[in-house]
Amino acid sequence: MEKIICFLTPPAGADTADLSARLRGEIVNSLQDDGAQYVRVCVDDEHVAHTETLRQGSTLSACWAVVSLWLDSRTRLTGMMAALNSVAATAHAYAVAESEQLKYEFDRNGARMEGLNEVVCFRKPAHQDRAEWLDIWLGSHTAVALDTQSTFGYRQHIVGDVLTAGSPVFDAIIEENFPSAAMTSQEAFYDCVGDPEEYQRRLGIMIESCIRFIDMETLEVMPTTEYNF
Helix, strand or coil, X not given: CEEEEEEEECCCXXXXXXXXXXXXXXXHHHHHHCCCCEEEEEECCHHHXXXXXXXXXXXXXXXXXXXXXXXXXXXXXXXXHHHHXXXXXXXXXXXXXXXXXXXXXXXXXXXXXXXXXXXXXECCCCCCCHHHHHHHHHHHHHHHHHHHCCCCEEEEEEEEEECCCCCCCCXXXXXXXXXXXXXXXXXXXXXXXXXXXXXXXXXXXXXXXXXXXXXXXXXXXXXXXXXEC
């Protein structure tokens, strides 16, 4: 089974609340009818409206939704992209290899997941070869991320193919689930509420680790609410 991640930007002047409702309703139904075994919808909606300070980057600044599809065959993707494009001005699709480092329990009933799903995209540093980059990111950095943050879900994706013409190129896409308190508290984000010194220590460790394998000029961070179908 292959995983495809799609980034959607809304049509000019569109009501994204209405688009989100359509996406989680008729569009998900269409995707499943076309053969999607599993659909995850992550949207910038009212539940994360107060987290804009967490958003970073400009390449995906207009993006409002991220849709993940699990397919038996990529040949089914054409109809699915048509459905997504019916609620989007642009849709960027990427085929990825997923590594789920931290699993969590959920129902595929379309209910809102607790807290925040932070979607992160980036490219590797130009000077770094792929083998070294993967070793740092999937090897040593994984433990750093899990040890310093309050994540309860953590998925790393190596981008294999860019499936839509004109889409920005990324080497990696990450999804990190955080508890609700992390939306407004950096100490909660770094799992050290009430200890500002420990927060500074963990923040420093995380930044030092990230700059080893991320081209920071390409970093995109999008706070979303997650729904699973």
